[in-house]
Amino acid sequence: xxxxxxxxxxxxxxxxxxxxxxxxxxxxxxxxxxxxxxxxxxxxxxxxxxxxxxxxxxxxxxxxxxxxxxxxxxxxxxxxxxxxxxxxxxxxxxxxxxxxxxxxxxxxxxxxxxxxxxxxxxxxxxxxxxxxxxxxxxxxxxxxxxxxxxxxxxxxxxxxxxxxxxxxxxxxxxxxxxxxxxxxxxxxxxxxxxxxxxxxxxxxxxxxxxxxxxxxxxxxxxxxxxxxxxxxxxxxxxxxxxxxxxxxxxxxxxxxxxxxxxxxxxxxxxxxxxxxxxxx
Numbered sequence: 001x002x003x004x005x006x007x008x009x010x011x012x013x014x015x016x017x018x019x020x021x022x023x024x025x026x027x028x029x030x031x032x033x034x035x036x037x038x039x040x041x042x043x044x045x046x047x048x049x050x051x052x053x054x055x056x057x058x059x060x061x062x063x064x065x066x067x068x069x070x071x072x073x074x075x076x077x078x079x080x081x082x083x084x085x086x087x088x089x090x091x092x093x094x095x096x097x098x099x100x101x102x103x104x105x106x107x108x109x110x111x112x113x114x115x116x117x118x119x120x121x122x123x124x125x126x127x128x129x130x131x132x133x134x135x136x137x138x139x140x141x142x143x144x145x146x147x148x149x150x151x152x153x154x155x156x157x158x159x160x161x162x163x164x165x166x167x168x169x170x171x172x173x174x175x176x177x178x179x180x181x182x183x184x185x186x187x188x189x190x191x192x193x194x195x196x197x198x199x200x201x202x203x204x205x206x207x208x209x210x211x212x213x214x215x216x217x218x219x220x221x222x223x224x225x226x227x228x229x230x231x232x233x234x235x236x237x238x239x240x241x242x243x244x245x246x247x248x249x250x251x252x253x254x255x256x257x258x259x260x261x262x263x264x265x266x267x268x269x270x271x272x273x274x275x276x277x278x279x280x
Contacts, residue, residue, distance in 0.1 A: 002200060003207040005120060006031055007223075013117050014038065015125040020197040020204055024183055024190045030128070031212055032178040037131040038115040039174040040159060044138060045108045047155045052101040054084060054091035056146065057154040065089040096145040107141040110134065135160065180215040187219065 002020050004027070007013040016034060018027055057063075066085050080094035095101060111134040119126060139160050142150070150157040158164045166172045183190045185208055190199045200208050211220040226234070263269070 002196060002204055003123075003125065004031065005207060005209045006035065007120075007209055007211060011117050013120045014115070015120050015123065017125040018196065020195065020200065020202055020206070022196055023192070024194050024196060024199070025192040027196060028181055028183045028190075028192065028212070029178040031183065031210075032176040032181050033128055034126055034131065035212065036175050036178075037128065037135070038126075039171065040162070041111050041115050041131065041134060041138075043164070043171060044135065044156065044159045045112050047159060048104060048108050048138060048142065050086075050091060051142070051150075051154075051156050052104045052145070053095055054086035055080075055094040055096070056150050057091050057156075058089075059151070060153055063090050066093060100141075100145045104138075104141040104145050107137050111138050176212055176214065182213050182215060184211045184213060184220055185209075187222070189219070 001017045004016045004018060005013065006016055014034060016027075016031055018030070065087075066089070078094075082095040082097065083093050084095050085093045096104070114134040115126065115131055142156060142160065152158075155164065164171075166175060185199050188199075190196075190210075200206055213220050
């Protein structure tokens, strides 16, 4: 099985296992599906954590801080036993019971763990099945918190059902269309009709770094030759050497003549056994 290291950034990378006989088109679709599921879980965690703290979302026409709702004619929010005002005014504030809220929070953490970028460093490939199972577990935890269901406009429900409207949001650039996206290897676009073996070779036990771009966006940006950590260490070393050279340039004294390395008779003194003799 060939291992594809799909990489966009240090915190946006994962491994995908396939075979060299697979077509580039099918591989691109699977890679895009995995990428979209990863970002879907990340969005789900952000929104579902708010759900666990402040309850379901208000209708878009009635969103606002609870203390000002009556002034705008929307009526005050009916406060439940676990009421906690949402500082953003997006949710009603009636949180679930603390016990089931903790279950939801833990399930979200497990879902995020399933798609984490560290799996790439651990050489563990991701699968669509595993990520879908993680989302199903979150769905079950949400149903435990709210058996009556969430309103249609709640982002958590939309995310679980996979029908979010991402256009115009900061999340839009994270998604790739499986039908039109392009797969790149070694700075060249892989032809959809070809097999992977036409680009990465016929050897199954191969690991290659690939990148995905949207149609018409051109070639992906090349990675830096060295990472940021190494670059910082190199710059620090350069500055230290620069300071040392500056001190040497400023030192006009002849105190170096008292050094062992400047003594022309040091080799003779060494064999005579008097190399450690010092005179004031």
